[in-house]
Amino acid sequence: MRKIDTNDMLLQVTTKITAFIILLFSFHLFLAGHNNPGGGFIGGLMSASAVVLLLLAYDLKTVRHILPFDFIYVTGAGLLVAILTGMGSFLFGAPFLSHAFGYFQLPFLGKTELATAVLFDIGVYLVVVGVTMTIIQMIGEKE
């Protein structure tokens, strides 16, 4: 990735606002996935694009400083979550990847549907974010 002039005020300020909006939208897509268009995959791609925007506005070092973790591990963590979710069904004597859901009365949120499928989707989300960011960072660093 080419070095971008760090004094690009306009871009950086806009980014600061937009990035959060994109992130929020990506969380929305992710959480809405069960009932509306969206889900782990699109959510993950959207979140990654927010980070890409940060990368464009600031340089690689700064983004490393803000998000101080290796995205390869995010990928691994995502896979682990997905597999563990699948294996969780063994505890109830059910076949691999059997999902369950139920309605619970939660504080603040009221009656909410909780499904184990969401856990699996978290795995997907993490993998997508990790993979996209790894690829982009690697190619960016390459230069």
Place this chain on the structure above:
Amino acid sequence: MQLIHFAILSPFLLAFVVPFLFKYVRRIHTGWFVLILPILLFTYFIQMLHITSNGRTLFSQAEWIPSLGMNFTVYVDGLSLLFALLITGIGVLVVLYSIFYLSKEKEQLGSFYTYLLMFMTAMLGVVLSDNMVVLYLFWELTSISSFLLIGYWYKRERSRYGATKSLLITVFGGLAMLGGFILIYLITDSFSIREAVNQLQLIMASPYFIPAMILILLGAFTKSAQFPFYIWLPDAMEAPTPVSSYLHSATMVKAGIYLVARFSPIFAISEVWFWTISIVGLITLFWGSFHAVRQNDLKAILAYSTVSQLGMIMLMLGVGAAAIHENNPAFFGAAVLAAIFHLINHATFKGSLFMAAGIIDHETGTRDIRKLGGLMTIMPITFTITLIGTFSMAGLPPFNGFLTKELFFTSMIRISDISFTDVSTWGAIFPAVAWLASVFTFIYSMMLVFKTFRGRLNVDQLEKKPHEAPIGMLIPPIILAALVVTFFFFPNILAYSVIEPAIAAIIPEAIETGSRFAVKIEAWHGFQPELYMTIGVVALGTIGYLTLSKWRPMYNIFKEKWSFNALYDRSLTGLEKGSYRLTNSYMTGFLRDYLVYVFGFMIIVIGGLMFYQQAFSFKTEQAAPIGTYEAILSLVMVAATVTTVFARSRLTAIIALGVMGYTLSLFFVIFRAPDLALTQLIIETISVALFLLCFYHLPKLSLKQKTRRFKLTNLIISIGVGVVVTCLAFASTSQQSLDTISTYFIENSYKLAGGDNIVNVILVDFRGFDTLFEITVLAIAALGIYGLLKAQGKRKRGVRR
């Protein structure tokens, strides 16, 4: 597993111990340890004579793979026992001979005796097995151990050549034979040979009868060095002489004879069998003896002589097959009698001759008859042995070769009496050719003995100073030569103990149960045509031998490049070159060509199948109406596609591709697939960005932007693939016959999985397993890119250092 199974396997088991004996007991020649086993086996088989000579047989089965009908079944009748006695008996003498022939200091005796014992088991297994698969197993083991023994001095180029040649030819025949066995299995549903004999009617009625016969005969002919497969035998003479003596005169080359004899009760009913074996035998007999005269090497003469004699035995087995057709079985049974008796005789005199040749080689350093001569007074014992062996081979009294030669001539003369097939028209050729072959046999036999032992001694031409061999080396050939003489004077000691049971095994139909063949071998039976023929052989042979130097140059007419050896060599190099060229012609190394093959194959297979099945179908009843949006988007997409293909610059192509991707996501929108549309949009953006990245990094050298060159093949292939896939899509959509399962997902998405977004529910719940592995694929791709880029960085740094 009974005693007899262990008897067959015992040499193989001993072979495991031999290397240790060789390594740790260096003082004693390893051969002495090995010698004990064949002696034990020989006495064991001798004891069985009383079973077979009374017309009984021994049957014993050990289970191996019973579910497939493959069992280690041992069946001992007269024929098997005869061979078993030959194998173990000659085995004793060969091992004894090898003890004095091979030096314990210079040679790798461990491997020699391991191979030899392996061979002994293999040979015993071949002749004693009733199960065809087990027979085949041992058959190939003889090929392999023979290969190892021929290549024993593996540092010599000729040894390796001979070993490879014999392996290629015998394994070719072995595989053909396996095919024949499988055909018999398909007919009778059993691998047992005895079962096949019992089901003779079934086999004869089967269309597989002739193919099975030809395949099995191929196996027999290659192993027994019949015309034109004999070429491996002369090259196998590179083996140590004990091996030549054992494998290539007495035992292995007779495995084919055994096979023909063993399958005679099944196939002899056919005329094809009679003609094939007789003609091949006759050609081999003549060809071998004719070419033996040409050779200068002692072992080469003996090799061609072996070929010739094996052809003679084969021919007599062929004539013997007529016995079951004729009214007078004993009449033609005599041919089988001659075959069996000559089998024994040949083993005795050829074994002794090979050993004598080995002694001459060992004591003078050469086997070339042009260098040898005048050894009679120096090596009197070897001379006597050779004299007995060669005179017996030439068919002279008072040696056993005379008896079989007379019997052979008898069967040749009688061949015109065969009535079941039209032999009478051609009948005269058989005795004539056979007689001429005998003349040549006489000539080379005389060459063998007189060129070596008479004449002038050229000590300075020899590598060593010649002297008589040690007594241990002489004992085995002396025993064999003694047998040669004994069998002449007392031929009937073998008649009812060994020969008659063997004949009964070969042509059982020809005699009634309970009765026996009348086996009476006489040295003198009056002034018969056979006797005049023998006198003629001696007369013409003597003239031929004396005028040898006059007419031997005529062999130069037969150029080496027209021989079967040259044909073999040429076809082998031709095969190698041809396959090299073939592979080179299509494995070009260009990915484009491979893609042409892949797509071309796809067009041919799918298009051809559709054509063949008349599957073209263009029904539009189920099709939805085409809206305005779809039409516009399609046009955009077509335009983008055309732009991509005909774009001058790469950048245009990349952007046109992006247009296609975005249009596709618009298609997803109007076909109501929001999740797909979203994903497609983002993924397209990322991939276009990656394309641009690649574009940016193209090397500066080839920046000159070229349009794509036009290639007709590419055009044809791409249009073909497009047409085929389109037709396939039309055909499959217009022939939908089953309901979709999507109704289930629509109904149960909320009920079972608690979600309204059916796509997502399918992805994470109904078919979450797929998703799990798709994210794994993504992770692997990321790791791959990570690894590739890291490795590249490292390499670059390494170069800089």
